[in-house]
Amino acid sequence: xxxxxxxxxxxxxxxxxxxxxxxxxxxxxxxxxxxxxxxxxxxxxxxxxxxxxxxxxxxxxxxxxxxxxxxxxxxxxxxxxxxxxxxxxxxxxxxxxxxxxxxxxxxxxxxxxxxxxxx
Numbered sequence: 001x002x003x004x005x006x007x008x009x010x011x012x013x014x015x016x017x018x019x020x021x022x023x024x025x026x027x028x029x030x031x032x033x034x035x036x037x038x039x040x041x042x043x044x045x046x047x048x049x050x051x052x053x054x055x056x057x058x059x060x061x062x063x064x065x066x067x068x069x070x071x072x073x074x075x076x077x078x079x080x081x082x083x084x085x086x087x088x089x090x091x092x093x094x095x096x097x098x099x100x101x102x103x104x105x106x107x108x109x110x111x112x113x114x115x116x117x118x119x
Contacts, residue, residue, distance in 0.1 A: 035110060043082040043107035047075040047090075048116035057099050057117055060089040068093055074114075082109040090117035 037043065047059045049069035059067040059075065067075040080086065085106050090099045100117035107113050 037082070037110035041082050041109055042079050043109060044077045044112040045080055045105075045107060046077045046112075046114050048114060049073050049090075050116045050118035051099075052118060055099060055119070056093040057090045058093050060087075060091060062086050077112065080107060082107050082111070088115055 045061075047067055047069060049055075049057050049071055051057065051071045054071050056071065057069050058065045059069060061078075061080075066078065069075060083106065085104045087102065088105055089102045091097060092099050099119045103115070105113065105115065
């Protein structure tokens, strides 16, 4: 009697396993291995205040203030368009006076760039 019960359990388990795999197509979705910076043509930038006079700077990127940095402070990293010219100005906070010369950086795709002012 026990042998019949074990046989029924074994047969039931085999039928269940077979039916689980029948009629199902296993679809494997390929993973995107292209980095976002390649896909979207971007780079990362951050800024540093290396003032030797204790001056706080506003970082102006493409006409917008993106950070205000105290002396010796680094900004967070931001993502920007790569392979095009941008406009960067460091201004003394609270003034319209440039602390360093204006520049036109062109970040390379997928790079991380840092810029600083030290006046």
